[in-house]
Amino acid sequence: MSERTARNAFRPRRTVPAIIVALLLTALGIVVAIEVISSLLGRPARLVNYDGVYGWATTTPWSDPMVLIAFGLVALLGLVLLVTALRPGQPRLMPVRTDDPDLVIGIPPKSFTRALAHAAQEVAGVHAATASVRGNTVTVTARTSGWNDAALSETVRQAVQARVAALRPVEPYRVTVTTKEEK
Numbered sequence: 001m002s003e004r005t006a007r008n009a010f011r012p013r014r015t016v017p018a019i020i021v022a023l024l025l026t027a028l029g030i031v032v033a034i035e036v037i038s039s040l041l042g043r044p045a046r047l048v049n050y051d052g053v054y055g056w057a058t059t060t061p062w063s064d065p066m067v068l069i070a071f072g073l074v075a076l077l078g079l080v081l082l083v084t085a086l087r088p089g090q091p092r093l094m095p096v097r098t099d100d101p102d103l104v105i106g107i108p109p110k111s112f113t114r115a116l117a118h119a120a121q122e123v124a125g126v127h128a129a130t131a132s133v134r135g136n137t138v139t140v141t142a143r144t145s146g147w148n149d150a151a152l153s154e155t156v157r158q159a160v161q162a163r164v165a166a167l168r169p170v171e172p173y174r175v176t177v178t179t180k181e182e183k
Contacts, residue, residue: 014084014085014089017081017084017085018085021081031047031048034047035047035048091109092106092108093106093107093108093109094106094107094108094109094112094169094170094171095169095170095171096167096168096169096170097168097169097170098168104170107167109133112133112167112169113130113131113132113133113138114131115163115167116131116138116140116160116163116164117129117130117131117140118163119159119160119162119163120140120142120156120159120160120177121142122159123142123152123155123156123159125144125145125146125152126142126143126144126152126156126179127143127144127145127182128142128143129141129142129143129156131160133173136171136172136173136174137173137174137175137176138160138164138173138174138175138176139176139178140156140157140160140175140176140177140178141177141178141179141180142156142177142178142179142180143179143180143181143182144179144180144181144182145181145182146181152179153177153178153179154177156177156179157175157176157177160175160177161175
């Protein structure tokens with residue numbers, strides 16, 4: 001399985017906006033169906049006051065401020081829906097490789113960061129650590145007591161990089177470490 005296929009398999013879907021649009025279009029379709037079928041049977045339902053809408057539409061010029069505002073709102077709604085559909089959502093799972101080249105599994109991001117924080121805590125001199133992922137960067141904050149030097153930061157970074165390599169994520173991650181000395 002290619003990395004691109006794995007990323008797409010774990011890509012979050014925009015289900016809430018899709019459900020809202022689907023429900024609105026379904027409701028509109030039901031109203032149109034009721035109007036058409038009732039008109040074909042000779043008894044129009046008249047759910048919508050067509051005479052009023054027709055009268056307004058034939059007497060109102062295109063340059064009327066209300067028409068322009070309505071068109072602007074419809075265009076803005078369409079743009080919002082388009083941007084919502086194109087923006088990726090927050091992933092629920094992070095794709096990681098396995099020994100089988102055709103198999104990719106996913107782990108929750110919280111489990112991923114916990115594993116990395118635990119790797120940092122295993123370094124001598126570190127008594128607590130937190131990790132977070134933003135984009136393709138892992139940020140580790142290690143709390144030490146009396147150990148705040150560049151060598152310790154480098155040791156923590158190497159330990160976290162080793163854990164990242166062991167987890168084998170599909171995306172490459174850069175590791176940054178901050179050490180905070182607590183007294």
